[in-house]
Amino acid sequence: MMSQNSKKHTEACRFCWMCRHLCPVGLTTGREVNTPRAKALLLSMVDRGEKFDKDIAQAMYECVLCGSCTNDCVTGFDPTIFIREARTMAAVEDLLPKAVEEIITNISNTGNIYGVQKPKYTGTAAKAEVLLYIGEVAACKQPTLVTAIMSLLKKADIPFTVLEEEPASATFLGDLIGFVEEVRIQAKDCANAINTSGAKTVVVLDSYEATTMKQRYPEWNCTINADVVTATSFIAGLIEEGKLVPKKITGEVTYHDDSRLARDLDEHEPVRNIIKAMGLNLQEMFLNRRMAKCCGSELLKAYAPELAALTAEGRWEDVNRTTADTLVVVSPQVMNVMGAKVPSAKQIKDLYVLLDQAC
Amino acid sequence: MKCNAFMNDMVRSELEDIVGVEHVSTRESDKITYGVDYFWISRMWADKGQRPPQADYILHPGTAQEISKILKVANYYKIPVHTWGGGSGSQGGALPMAGGIILDMKRMNKLIEFDEESRTITAETGMIFQQLEWLANEHGYSTMHIPSCLTCGTIGGALAHRGIGIMSTKYGKIDDMCINMEIVLPNGDIMNTLPVPKHAAGPDLNQIFIGSEGTLGIITKATFKLFEQPENRQFRGFMFPNMTAGLSAGRDIMQKLKPSILRLYDEAETISIIKKIIGVEKKGSFMNLALEGDKRIVDIEMEIVRDIVAKYDGEDMGFEYGEKWYENRITFFYPGNIMEIPQMFGTMDTVADFKNIEKIYWAMKNAIESNFPGVRFIAHCSHWYEWGTMIYDRFIMDNPPQDPEEAIRLHNQIWNTGVRAAMENGGVINDHHGIGLKLSRLMKEQYGPAMQVLEGLKKTLDPNGIMNPYKLGL
Numbered sequence: 001m002m003s004q005n006s007k008k009h010t011e012a013c014r015f016c017w018m019c020r021h022l023c024p025v026g027l028t029t030g031r032e033v034n035t036p037r038a039k040a041l042l043l044s045m046v047d048r049g050e051k052f053d054k055d056i057a058q059a060m061y062e063c064v065l066c067g068s069c070t071n072d073c074v075t076g077f078d079p080t081i082f083i084r085e086a087r088t089m090a091a092v093e094d095l096l097p098k099a100v101e102e103i104i105t106n107i108s109n110t111g112n113i114y115g116v117q118k119p120k121y122t123g124t125a126a127k128a129e130v131l132l133y134i135g136e137v138a139a140c141k142q143p144t145l146v147t148a149i150m151s152l153l154k155k156a157d158i159p160f161t162v163l164e165e166e167p168a169s170a171t172f173l174g175d176l177i178g179f180v181e182e183v184r185i186q187a188k189d190c191a192n193a194i195n196t197s198g199a200k201t202v203v204v205l206d207s208y209e210a211t212t213m214k215q216r217y218p219e220w221n222c223t224i225n226a227d228v229v230t231a232t233s234f235i236a237g238l239i240e241e242g243k244l245v246p247k248k249i250t251g252e253v254t255y256h257d258d259s260r261l262a263r264d265l266d267e268h269e270p271v272r273n274i275i276k277a278m279g280l281n282l283q284e285m286f287l288n289r290r291m292a293k294c295c296g297s298e299l300l301k302a303y304a305p306e307l308a309a310l311t312a313e314g315r316w317e318d319v320n321r322t323t324a325d326t327l328v329v330v331s332p333q334v335m336n337v338m339g340a341k342v343p344s345a346k347q348i349k350d351l352y353v354l355l356d357q358a359c
Numbered sequence: 360m361k362c363n364a365f366m367n368d369m370v371r372s373e374l375e376d377i378v379g380v381e382h383v384s385t386r387e388s389d390k391i392t393y394g395v396d397y398f399w400i401s402r403m404w405a406d407k408g409q410r411p412p413q414a415d416y417i418l419h420p421g422t423a424q425e426i427s428k429i430l431k432v433a434n435y436y437k438i439p440v441h442t443w444g445g446g447s448g449s450q451g452g453a454l455p456m457a458g459g460i461i462l463d464m465k466r467m468n469k470l471i472e473f474d475e476e477s478r479t480i481t482a483e484t485g486m487i488f489q490q491l492e493w494l495a496n497e498h499g500y501s502t503m504h505i506p507s508c509l510t511c512g513t514i515g516g517a518l519a520h521r522g523i524g525i526m527s528t529k530y531g532k533i534d535d536m537c538i539n540m541e542i543v544l545p546n547g548d549i550m551n552t553l554p555v556p557k558h559a560a561g562p563d564l565n566q567i568f569i570g571s572e573g574t575l576g577i578i579t580k581a582t583f584k585l586f587e588q589p590e591n592r593q594f595r596g597f598m599f600p601n602m603t604a605g606l607s608a609g610r611d612i613m614q615k616l617k618p619s620i621l622r623l624y625d626e627a628e629t630i631s632i633i634k635k636i637i638g639v640e641k642k643g644s645f646m647n648l649a650l651e652g653d654k655r656i657v658d659i660e661m662e663i664v665r666d667i668v669a670k671y672d673g674e675d676m677g678f679e680y681g682e683k684w685y686e687n688r689i690t691f692f693y694p695g696n697i698m699e700i701p702q703m704f705g706t707m708d709t710v711a712d713f714k715n716i717e718k719i720y721w722a723m724k725n726a727i728e729s730n731f732p733g734v735r736f737i738a739h740c741s742h743w744y745e746w747g748t749m750i751y752d753r754f755i756m757d758n759p760p761q762d763p764e765e766a767i768r769l770h771n772q773i774w775n776t777g778v779r780a781a782m783e784n785g786g787v788i789n790d791h792h793g794i795g796l797k798l799s800r801l802m803k804e805q806y807g808p809a810m811q812v813l814e815g816l817k818k819t820l821d822p823n824g825i826m827n828p829y830k831l832g833l
Contacts, residue, residue: 012694015395015402017447017511021487030419030465030485031389032446038392041405045391048408055388075695286497321497 002089006082007047013040013077019069024294025062028310033059036069036079043082057090058097062307065175066259066294088178099303104176111168112136113302121146123161124153130160131199131226133213135206136168137298138332145332148352149205149231155359156243160203167193169209172299174216184220187212191222201227203234207261207331208297215264230261232330235355236270239277246358248279253349254324255282256315256338257292258331266290271330274351278358283324293318298333301340312341319346328354367415370436374416374460377428382419382466389417393443393461397511398451398797399705400767406700407763414441414455419466423579426462427547430577430825433460434546439828442573444513445487448520449706450795452572457828464515467579470494479538481582484515491583500585503530503619507692515578520793521570525688528743529619529651530586532791534569541580542568545821549579567816572793573827575820589651592619593661594681596639597646597673602626603717604671605644606740606748610713611667612648613743616660620649620685621743625720628737636691637683639676646673647681703759703770707777708790712747715785716740720750726780727754731773742790749790752777775801794831802832 002010013036020026026034033039042059046052063083070078090096096104106115118139123132132153138146153160170187177183190213194202202224204210210230217224238244255275261267268289275282287293296311319327320343329335330351339348375383394411395401405411415438420426433440439459446453455461464485472481475498482491488502489510495502504517505524512522518540523532530536539552552564568576599605605623612618624633629645639645648664650657665675690696698704711719720738727736731754738752754773760766778788778801788798788805803810810832817824817833 014405015397015699016694017397017445017508018689018693019510020445021489021510026465027468027487027490030463030468031384032392032443032463032465033386033388038388041395042388042391045405045408048406050391050408053387055386059388073693074690075693077694286493 444516452795596680
């Protein structure tokens with residue numbers, strides 16, 4: 001049973017073709033069902049008596065929730081609303097794809113999508129005004145990135161702490177089953193843990209999680225008693241204040257704006273300021289900032305690795321049309337997804353690692 | 360073809376062997392999705408909760424060679440083949456009315472060549488046209504094919520239905536822009552049209568397949584002209600006392616100059632849609648015009664336009680309305696701005712010479728409004744030539760019959776009446792949306808004895824009649 005709000009959006013999108021050219025999944029699979037209009041059409045047919053079954057549920061997971069379609073819509077309709085809600089229906093009606101079920105089990109058992117014990121990191125102090133929220137992707141898959149950003153904070157003389165048992169932010173669970181009470185409870189636990197730390201500023205490494213904390217937590221009454229900032233804007237601020245002074249590096253790079261940082265948080269310039277501060281020549285991809293084509297996500301890679309490989313290839317095609325030999329990224333998710341498909345003539349580098357070397 | 364489950368699996372295996380298991384679908388979600396395109400009837404049918412027409416197999420080929428093999432299999436088993444691009448056509452041209460195969464072309468979306476010296480770009484036809492335009496833009500050029508469906512349709516779709524963009528008055532229709540094509544014929548042969556279209560080596564084969572709507576073959580690759588982005592683009596809005604004055608001014612402008620955009624709205628559209636979207640408050644017939652190119656030339660051309668407009672008592676409304684229209688040119692088509700179910704509506708675009716065009720406008724308007732109470736008629740002229748123009752006539756019915764079958768019959772009666780009024784007065788059955796399923800029944804009336812040319816081509820190229828049955832009158 002869909003909400004009235006979802007129905008409003010499905011009814012609007014079901015016969016609208018305007019944003020299909022932006023769907024990173026549809027562009028690579030070429031399948032009609034991988035368009036926002038097709039998903040809306042299917043749900044509208046369900047509302048008219050068609051059976052909501054595993055097949056339709058599966059179609060709802062062939063989406064990165066990157067918001068490119070939403071960003072394009074001049075009349076304000078948002079396919080992610082009904083896609084998320086359809087995922088809730090799939091969970092409630094026991095129609096989840098098997099791979100999705102496995103990830104939910106992992107989250108339930110370990111608090112992260114990988115189903116592993118999350119590695120522990122320590123800050124420079126047990127209590128500090130700055131709390132670094134590492135997130136599960138960086139913690140489990142990108143230790144080099146974590147080391148680099150911690151090194152940068154130390155070089156800038158910023159005392160910081162990390163949570164000894166960092167709870168999940170509810171980002172991935174929310175993407176998997178929609179914004180339901182279980183998700184809110186997970187978010188509440190995370191907000192409580194952050195509040196207990198007494199930090200005044202929370203620096204969030206993964207833009208997906210920063211988006212959840214900054215935009216969803218207030219909607220869910222999960223108050224964080226601190227400023228939530230993205231790692232990119234925090235580090236750019238340290239450079240601006242002269243606390244980090246990078247040496248100049250030569251080279252031509254391009255940068256991939258990840259969808260939640262660029263579209264949901266509308267943050268584009270801090271990264272570019274960091275790249276500029278290092279003296280690197282930034283060659284923009286044609287589709288950049290809010291228009292950037294999503295490369296996939298770690299969550300998509302976890303439950304549909306073949307789709308994530310295709311979306312990554314799609315974005316590499318854009319990189320390949322630039323003359324830059326290096327793709328710079330700031331997201332642990334982008335590093336994992338794009339890093340798995342690097343073409344032979346290109347390389348991928350994490351901005352914090354580069355900056356740490358330059359400082 | 361009648362086949363049981365056993366046979367279905369045999370055919371499916373052959374198709375999987377050609378394109379790969381992952382590129383053949385019989386999923387119900389796919390079947391529903393490919394049964395609804397932008398055609399009003401298919402949307403209304405879905406809105407009423409009716410099952411749409413369904414294909415048996417949905418294929419996603421990756422090469423022309425794969426398509427060739429698919430067509431050989433389809434011919435052997437006599438399975439209908441419906442080619443699908445973006446599915447955004449308004450005429451039902453892609454709907455799988457005969458079941459069988461849907462051939463979704465969108466995996467074939469690669470850029471093949473960018474030739475700066477010749478100013479051409481070549482790509483596979485499953486590419487969404489906006490992607491091709493962006494690739495051109497990356498190099499500082501444009502295809503200048505900017506239709507309202509730029510983001511919705513594919514290159515192949517634009518070619519198959521003989522599409523047009525908002526800049527057509529200067530840069531031409533898709534058939535003027537295409538240099539050459541690769542086509543898979545129904546028997547599986549892969550052919551190319553000649554390298555360039557201007558020659559004296561017989562008829563231009565491009566023009567046989569452009570507009571053929573998947574009934575004569577499948578276009579897999581195409582080369583298009585590229586244009587420099589104009590140094591200067593100037594807009595101007597004018598208000599004429601009526602449509603007659605506006606048409607006369609438009610004719611005189613076209614017979615001296617080549618604007619990129621020239622749009623003239625009748626009084627009904629001026630006080631409804633134009634007022635809503637760009638805020639023009641005055642009564643009359645609104646004209647939006649753009650000139651572009653070298654600024655020195657554009658300045659002189661605009662002076663000539665102003666002189667012509669003054670001759671027909673047109674009021675100069677300045678550049679703001681034109682710029683606002685340009686900024687909002689796609690906004691018109693988003694949900695909330697565009698006409699939508701449960702309304703019944705349709706665009707009966709026709710094209711004719713200047714001698715007949717106004718007569719056609721009034722004939723269509725009177726035929727629709729006098730025969731169908733509760734139906735409104737609005738129109739504009741948006742693509743112009745030295746010899747004539749088109750009319751983008753739309754009918755709108757706010758409260759159509761609830762019963763879907765009754766609605767289909769009324770819909771078709773309105774279309775028959777409007778289109779026949781156009782054809783009887785020297786207009787053509789359609790200007791730029793194509794024929795598809797919607798107008799198929801009227802093709803013989805349009806062509807008369809000339810229809811045997813198209814029928815002869817069909818019979819020779821597709822003797823088993825497997826290619827997109829029931830479309831284009833073939």
